[in-house]
Every structure is written in structure tokens, then in C-alpha cells.
Amino acid sequence: MEELRRLYGDRFILHVGWMFGSVILASDPEAIQQIFTSSKFRSTGQATRQFTGPFLGTRSVVSARGERHRRKRKLLLPPFHRERLQTYPQRIRELSDRAIRQQIPGIGFSIRPLAQSITLQVIMDVVLGECANGRDRVLREHLKNWSEAIASPIVTSSILFEPLRDLPDWTPWGQFRHLSETIDELLYAEIRHRRSHLDPHRPDILTLLLQARDENGDPLEDDEIRDELMTLLISGQETAATAIAWAMYWIHRNPSVRDRLIAELDGLGPDPDPLEMMKLPYLDAVCSETLRFYPPTPLTSQFEATEPVEFGDCLLQPGTRVSICIYLVHHREDLYPEPKQFKPERFLDRKFSQYEYLPFGGGSRRCIGEALATMEIKMVVGTLLSRYRLEMLTQMPVQPRFRGFVLLAPDRDIRFVCLGRR
Numbered sequence: 001m002e003e004l005r006r007l008y009g010d011r012f013i014l015h016v017g018w019m020f021g022s023v024i025l026a027s028d029p030e031a032i033q034q035i036f037t038s039s040k041f042r043s044t045g046q047a048t049r050q051f052t053g054p055f056l057g058t059r060s061v062v063s064a065r066g067e068r069h070r071r072k073r074k075l076l077l078p079p080f081h082r083e084r085l086q087t088y089p090q091r092i093r094e095l096s097d098r099a100i101r102q103q104i105p106g107i108g109f110s111i112r113p114l115a116q117s118i119t120l121q122v123i124m125d126v127v128l129g130e131c132a133n134g135r136d137r138v139l140r141e142h143l144k145n146w147s148e149a150i151a152s153p154i155v156t157s158s159i160l161f162e163p164l165r166d167l168p169d170w171t172p173w174g175q176f177r178h179l180s181e182t183i184d185e186l187l188y189a190e191i192r193h194r195r196s197h198l199d200p201h202r203p204d205i206l207t208l209l210l211q212a213r214d215e216n217g218d219p220l221e222d223d224e225i226r227d228e229l230m231t232l233l234i235s236g237q238e239t240a241a242t243a244i245a246w247a248m249y250w251i252h253r254n255p256s257v258r259d260r261l262i263a264e265l266d267g268l269g270p271d272p273d274p275l276e277m278m279k280l281p282y283l284d285a286v287c288s289e290t291l292r293f294y295p296p297t298p299l300t301s302q303f304e305a306t307e308p309v310e311f312g313d314c315l316l317q318p319g320t321r322v323s324i325c326i327y328l329v330h331h332r333e334d335l336y337p338e339p340k341q342f343k344p345e346r347f348l349d350r351k352f353s354q355y356e357y358l359p360f361g362g363g364s365r366r367c368i369g370e371a372l373a374t375m376e377i378k379m380v381v382g383t384l385l386s387r388y389r390l391e392m393l394t395q396m397p398v399q400p401r402f403r404g405f406v407l408l409a410p411d412r413d414i415r416f417v418c419l420g421r422r
């Protein structure tokens with residue numbers, strides 16, 4: 001992407017291939033403002049459907065568009081508001097402590113799976129809460145294996161090319177298919193159980209979905225609820241776990257950043273209040289710089305011109321598709337001098353607009369889980385650094401690499417060792 005921008009500038013056409021056609025990739029704030037605010041662009045959800053449909057289903061918020069999409073967001077957004085998540089900082093801290101205590105002292109561990117065990121538990125709490133017959137425990141194990149399986153290139157190729165989906169059971173695709181079926185059975189069993197024992201006071205999202213009504217006043221069907229649950233369970237764990245892994249990597253590669261962060265955390269005393277930790281300015285800046293450097297989701301989904309529209313020097317015809325390259329925006333020299341340096345201070349020195357800094361996307365598709373994700377990154381990083389003596393074992397520079405379809409993840413394990421409590 002950087003090479004293409006060097007050759008062709010801030011807006012260029014990417015030919016994705018015969019299956020996916022062409023899309024304009026834009027990375028300048030003027031274009032982004034226009035795409036997010038002009039009524040001549042609408043979000044399609046189409047590419048998302050193509051990529052994620054085979055496993056997230058096609059009836060969830062990420063593939064919906066128009067009025068249906070708006071209704072779904074209205075339903076799903078309130079439980080993810082910061083005020084509704086007040087008890088989670090404490091919960092995330094407990095989970096972080098537990099995850100570290102499960103490591104054998106002096107033996108190395110990989111940070112991404114550790115972070116993922118925390119983010120998976122958090123999103124399961126929010127979305128499902130406690131399930132009948134210990135089903136949540138089984139589901140958690142399967143979801144963990146599922147997100148490992150989807151990183152396999154054979155699995156991603158099979159999702160893209162339908163003929164490959166007949167591969168036998170012993171192949172990675174066959175195992176992924178089996179895992180997906182098992183997860184579906186568990187989700188459907190839980191949906192049916194909760195429907196027949198509905199407790200309207202439970203705070204989880206499944207309860208919310210069971211009580212929701214569609215545009216005709218009918219309850220949502222089990223298939224739609226399953227797609228919604230699966231979408232949240234998957235989007236809610238991988239992205240945040242990846243961000244935590246990157247944050248830990250950058251902090252430990254930059255001793256001055258680590259020292260300043262530890263000093264700030266120590267300023268809160270030996271047993272800091274989680275809500276106070278959430279307000280620390282340097283921790284916030286480290287989190288922002290992490291999401292700037294390698295945004296876990298480097299591209300937004302596609303927007304489409306609904307009528308002829310002037311776009312810089314071009315006149316776009318209806319149906320022309322545009323996507324925003326978040327990664328390229330975040331590496332603009334004019335906005336972020338020395339963009340290849342990890343410098344949290346830049347977020348203390350100036351404020352960036354929503355068209356200059358957008359790790360969570362924007363417009364009508366802005367991430368639903370933004371508040372939860374930033375809480376997770378800050379609380380996990382803050383707890384690990386303030387309470388434990390950690391050393392990064394990985395010495396070689398780590399590069400970003402696509403994992404699954406949309407995630408910009410570390411290309412190798414980032415390993416740490418815990419040398420005890422601080």
C-alpha cells in the first residue's frame with residue numbers, strides 16, 4: 001500500500017482481481033470527510049458480506065445496510081457505551097492477574113494468546129454472560145481454536161473460493177468447518193434455552209436480542225441472533241488482543257516509553273483504582289500511538305457513490321466503490337512527523353480530528369466496541385506493567401502481517417517472561 005501511494009498519490013484504484021473488482025483507496029483527510037459525511041456515498045456492507053458471510057453469516061450488523069443497519073446499531077450500541085461498562089475495568093484487571101499467574105515463573109510465554117484469553121472472556125461476559133450447563137466454558141475453548149484455525153491460509157482460501165469448501169474433514173478447512181458447526185450447535189442451544197427461560201433483567205446482549213423486535217414488530221429469528229452473537233464474539237476478541245500485543249511490543253522496544261509509563265502508573269500508589277488508571281494521559285497516549293502505528297483493522301469496508309460525485313479531480317460514476325486506508329492515513333508525514341517512530345508524545349502535543357486519526361473507522365460504520373477495546377488495552381497494559389516485572393524475550397523486529405482477512409497482526413510470537421511481582 002505504501003508503494004502504491006508513493007507511485008500514485010493519496011487516492012488510487014486497487015484492482016483486487018476478477019472476483020472482487022476494483023476499489024479506490026483513499027488516505028487524505030478531505031476524502032475521508034467527504035466519504036463519511038456526503039449523502040452521495042453510502043456504506044455497502046457488500047465486501048464484508050463476501051469475506052465474512054461464510055462464517056459470520058449474512059444477517060448481522062456488519063453486512064446489513066440502509067435502514068436495517070441503522071436499526072441494528074441503535075439496538076447494539078447502548079450496551080457498549082462507556083457508562084454501561086463501569087464494572088469492566090476491575091474485571092479486566094482480575095482477568096489480567098489470573099492470566100499472568102497461570103504462567104510458570106521464569107518460563108517464556110507468548111503475549112497474543114495471553115491477551116486473547118482475557119479479551120475472549122470479557123466479550124463472552126458482555127455478550128452471553130453465564131450460560132446453562134457450563135456451555136460458556138466449552139464455547140470459549142472452541143472459539144479460541146476457531147480463531148487459531150482462521151489464521152491458516154488454507155482456511156482463508158477456502159472461504160474465498162467456494163470450490164475449495166468441499167475439502168475433506170482431515171484438512172485444516174475440514175477441521176474449521178467442524179469447529180464452526182460445533183460452535184453453531186452450542187449457540188443455538190443457548191438461544192433456545194434462554195428463549196424458553198427468558199429473564200429480562202439479565203444485562204447481556206443475548207437477552208437484549210431476544211427481547212428486540214424487527215421493523216414488523218416480530219421477534220428476531222434464531223439465525224439472525226446467531227449471526228449477531230458470532231459477529232460480536234469474533235470482532236470483540238481478536239482486534240483488541242492484537243492491539244494489546246502490539247502495545248506490549250512497542251513499550252518494551254522503547255525503554256524511555258516504558259520508564260515514563262511505569263512512573264505514571266506508580267504515581268497512583270500500590271493499589272490503583274482502575275477508574276483512575278483509565279484516566280492516565282500517558283497511558284492513553286501509548287494506547288493511541290499503538291493503534292496509529294499498526295491499526296489492527298487497516299482498511300474500512302467499502303462505500304459506494306450513489307450518484308455522480310466530484311471527488312478531488314475526478315468525477316465518480318454511480319456504483320464506484322471507495323475504501324479508506326486507515327494505515328496510510330496514520331503514516332502521513334504531514335500529520336505524523338517521523339511516522340515510523342513510536343512516539344506517544346504526539347498525542348499529548350496535539351489533537352487529531354476524526355478524519356486524521358481513525359483506528360475505529362468512522363461514519364455510519366464506526367466501531368461498536370471502541371469504548372470496550374480502549375478499556376481493555378489500557379487495563380491489561382496498565383495492570384501488567386504496574387504489578388509485574390516483565391521482560392521481552394523477542395529481540396528481532398516484528399513486522400505486521402495479515403491474519404485472516406482484515407487483521408494486521410504481528411508476523412511471529414512476541415514472547416515475554418515474568419520475573420515476579422514488582
Ligand code: HEM
Pocket residue numbers: 061062063073080231232235236237239240243295296297299300301302358359360361362364365366367368369370372373374
Ligand atoms: C482495538 C480494537 C478494535 C479495533 C481497532 C476495531 C476497528 C474497527 C473498525 C475500523 C471498524 C469499521 C469497519 C468498517 O469500516 O466497516 C469496526 C467495526 C466494528 N467493530 Fe470494531 N474494532 C475493535 C474492537 C471491537 C470490539 C471489542 C468489538 C465488540 C463489540 C467490535 C465490534 C465491531 C462491530 C460489530 C463493527 C461493525 C459496525 C458496523 O458495521 O456498523 N470491535 N471496528
